[in-house]
Amino acid sequence: MPRATQKQTLKRLRVEEGKKTDTTVADRLTDLPESLQLHILSSLETKHAFKTSVLSKSWASKWTCVPLLNFSSFGFKKLNEFDKFVFNTLSIRRSAKLEKLTFRRHGICSAKILNKVFDYAFSGGVKELDVSIIRSRKDKSWPILEHMTSDSLTSLKLDSNSNMGCSFLGPRSGGAFNKLTSLYLKRVIIGDLDPFSGFPALKKLTLVSCNLLQTDGTTNTLNVHAPQLLELTISDYYVNYRCQLTTPNLRYFNCRGCNFPRLQGGGLPVLDTVVIDFIGSCRENQRRKTFDDLMMLFNTLHNAKSLTLYSAVVQLMTFFLEDLAKRCSPFQELKCLKMDFSRFHYQRLFEGDCRSLGELLKVVPSVKGYLLKNSHEAKCTMVYPDYDDPLQESTCSTSQASKRCKCVQISTIKLEGK
Structure with a gap:
């Protein structure tokens, strides 16, 4: 067969095969x-x-x-x-x-x-x-x-x-939003005095960098009136407004910001999980006020069963160890305490504090002792930065104080050795 004819035949077969393949794919x-x-x-x-x-x-x-x-x-x-x-x-x-x-x-x-x-x-x-x-x-x-x-x-x-x-946002009538269960708002200006009462079935609320509309001559208060609410997250909290909670079914609370929210309300009887993080920069003359705000927040959240504190919150508490020794912990029923230091290596939030993580961990048992003073059977978990060592998380029971301190000391030696 001539070379030209062979090329034409091969070309025709390739085209036919391609068409066949396309048809097969379309059929599938x-x-x-x-x-x-x-x-x-x-x-x-x-x-x-x-x-x-x-x-x-x-x-x-x-x-x-x-x-x-x-x-x-x-x-x-x-x-x-x-x-x-x-x-x-x-x-x-x-x-x-x-x-x-x-x-x-x-x-x-x-x-x-x-x-x-x-x-x-x-x-x-x-x-x-x-x-x-x-x-x-x-x-x-x-x-x-x-x-x-x-x-x-x-x-x-x-x-x-x-x-x-x-x-x-605000009270509504006529059956509006009766089925809304999850609401996420970022950078919303809240002007209504009762912004969430129009969502009677609301179970999950997330507020990120939200602000209250300023009113002259009155104290700014964010009212969270949501009887069915189960989860509340307040993130990137920069302003110092009060938060009035009417949330009797709240089980999960998470706050992260430059300030600690000042919560008010009739109590949180079924509160289960609390997560607190601090992301602001704090000068030495601001530490006392920030610490007092944290203690007030703890008092409001005293019914929590599980408490997670990030490194900046723990670091703040270590500045006032003598004060903690005199205080009675508001937490009566803690089952789990978690201290997360995974972001410590890039956090420098407190002016004048140049302690390494190893130095900080040496005084952490005093913080744990305060938090778990009334929860002797609670378990404590420590999470450390990943320094190429996957075994830097420890869990211990508060009923074994000596073992808990030993666990912290061993982890400190590892970190200092790095």
């Missing part, structure tokens, strides 16, 4: 159970899920049945193209109810596109809404819609890098 996709097809599409960004409509006629409208929509501007070269895609997608009539809508956009976001997202979510029966932006263009507030209510929304997350108002 089509033959998958519909539930699995939708699961695959749900794991894609909406932009890529939309592109699957070119696979075959049966896939042309398959993406409209996906219960999740995930919009992200990071896959677009121009933000106006992203906005147009979102606007057009949300204008298409869907054949299935949407479970979750995620919208993430960098740059300056216009009110028009935000209104479109919120209008679709609140009027379309969406169960979970997750919106994250850098900042808004003009009004610096989340959308205000006529029907700013939802009888289907169970989870709402509003994340912004700039302070924004939020119109639907």
Whole structure:
């Protein structure tokens, strides 16, 4: 057979084989159970899920049945193209109810596109809404819609890098937000005196860098009135406002910030887990006030069964060992105490304190002795930085004081040897 004919034959076979392979792949996709097809599409960004409509006629409208929509501007070269895609997608009539809508956009976001997202979510029966932006263009507030209510929304997350108002915080009527169980707010300006009472089923609340609207002549107080609330997280806490808790079912409390929140309320009878971290810089003349605020916080959280303190909190307490020796621990029922020093190597939060971790650990037993004074059977866990030694976590019982101190001394020797 001539060489030219051989080349043509090989080329034709490759083309036919390629067509056969493509057909086989398309058949495999089509033959998958519909539930699995939708699961695959749900794991894609909406932009890529939309592109699957070119696979075959049966896939042309398959993406409209996906219960999740995930919009992200990071896959677009121009933000106006992203906005147009979102606007057009949300204008298409869907054949299935949407479970979750995620919208993430960098740059300056216009009110028009935000209104479109919120209008679709609140009027379309969406169960979970997750919106994250850098900042808004003009009004610096989340959308205000006529029907700013939802009888289907169970989870709402509003994340912004700039302070924004939020119109639907506060008491509401007409069955609005009756099913909302999880609320996450970042950099929201809270202006209502009773911002969370409009969410009667709220079980999980996270506040990150949120601020109260300043009022002249009155003490700023954040009221958390949520009878069903189980978890409360206050993160990046920078301002010194009071926090009035009406949360009789609260079981988990986590705070992290430059100040310790001043909690008030009628008690937390079923409180189980408490996590406290300090991230602020503290001068020598501020230590006493910061320490007193921490002691007040401990008194409010005295019912905790599990307590986790990060290294900066423990470090603060070591400045007042004589004071601790005279105090009675407010914790009566601790079962577990955890001291986490994993971030110590890069934390330098206290002015004038140049102690190494090994030096700090030598006085830690006094802190533990204070915290566990009334909880003799509690277990204590120490977590250390990873210095190429995976065995730097220890657990011990407070009923064995000598062994506990020995455990700390051994760990100190290891760290100093590094």
